[in-house]
Amino acid sequence: DTEVTQTPKHLVMGMTNKKSLKCEQHMGHRAMYWYKQKAKKPPELMFVYSYEKLSINESVPSRFSPECPNSSLLNLHLHALQPEDSALYLCASSQEPRYQETQYFGPGTRLLVL
Amino acid sequence: QKEVEQNSGPLSVPEGAIASLNCTYSDRVSQSFFWYRQYSGKSPELIMSIYSNGDKEDGRFTAQLNKASQYVSLLIRDSQPSDSATYLCAVSGNAGNMLTFGGGTRLMVKP
Numbered sequence: 064d065t066e067v068t069q070t071p072k073h074l075v076m077g078m079t080n081k082k083s084l085k086c087e088q089h090m091g092h093r094a095m096y097w098y099k100q101k102a103k104k105p106p107e108l109m110f111v112y113s114y115e116k117l118s119i120n121e122s123v124p125s126r127f128s129p130e131c132p133n134s135s136l137l138n139l140h141l142h143a144l145q146p147e148d149s150a151l152y153l154c155a156s157s158q159e160p161r162y163q164e165t166q167y168f169g170p171g172t173r174l175l176v177l
Numbered sequence: 178q179k180e181v182e183q184n185s186g187p188l189s190v191p192e193g194a195i196a197s198l199n200c201t202y203s204d205r206v207s208q209s210f211f212w213y214r215q216y217s218g219k220s221p222e223l224i225m226s227i228y229s230n231g232d233k234e235d236g237r238f239t240a241q242l243n244k245a246s247q248y249v250s251l252l253i254r255d256s257q258p259s260d261s262a263t264y265l266c267a268v269s270g271n272a273g274n275m276l277t278f279g280g281g282t283r284l285m286v287k288p
Contacts, residue, residue: 094274105265105278106221119275153220162209162269163228166276168220 066090067169069154075175078144084172086137086154092167094160095137097129098153100171106153112137113160144176179204181268183279191287196253198282200266203247207270210242210249215263215281224264225251256286 098106111119157164213221266279
């Protein structure tokens with residue numbers, strides 16, 4: 064089983080709202096990732112958590128705040144977003160935080176910022 | 178700046194033909210190579226991974242890697258209309274578990 068789940072599937076929010084995206088995996092994976100994907104573009108890495116600690120932050124604006132409450136859960140807290148932040152947000156996980164490891168993607172949350 | 182390049186397409190092939198998708202990468206220390214398929218509006222799903230020079234076959238799919246030429250390809254035999262999707266090449270290396278994606282190639286298989 065290589066299932067990564069994400070909620071919600073769709074989210075519409077205003078620029079003053081605060082919302083959170085959730086990601087969950089029960090495969091015992093120790094690395095989890097957030098990606099952002101704009102239309103007709105490849106996924107862009109935002110954050111990497113290795114063993115529940117933030118290991119990579121790809122210079123993401125502070126209006127995006129990741130959190131890893133435990134080894135199965137990954138959240139992305141959103142605050143004061145801009146319309147250009149509208150995109151598909153993808154969560155992924157891998158067995159270990161190593162280059163050989165396959166990353167498995169969840170279905171994504173499609174975010175629209177008005 | 179690590180770069181992964183793919184022809185954006187669309188690559189159009191008739192049903193039953195072989196589709197050949199190509200990818201080049203700039204970072205010589207890249208170690209792991211992945212092909213993902215992404216249907217419109219969906220998330221990427223893994224097709225193949227390859228780590229060593231040569232060919233790796235899985236059903237109708239064959240991945241080919243040539244590290245000297247910094248080139249990786251994906252062959253799809255007996256292409257089906259259901260194979261119509263965007264194919265993403267992804268590369269990772271000694272920098273850890275960071276994947277760098279190419280821009281993707283859109284494949285269209287016509288019945």
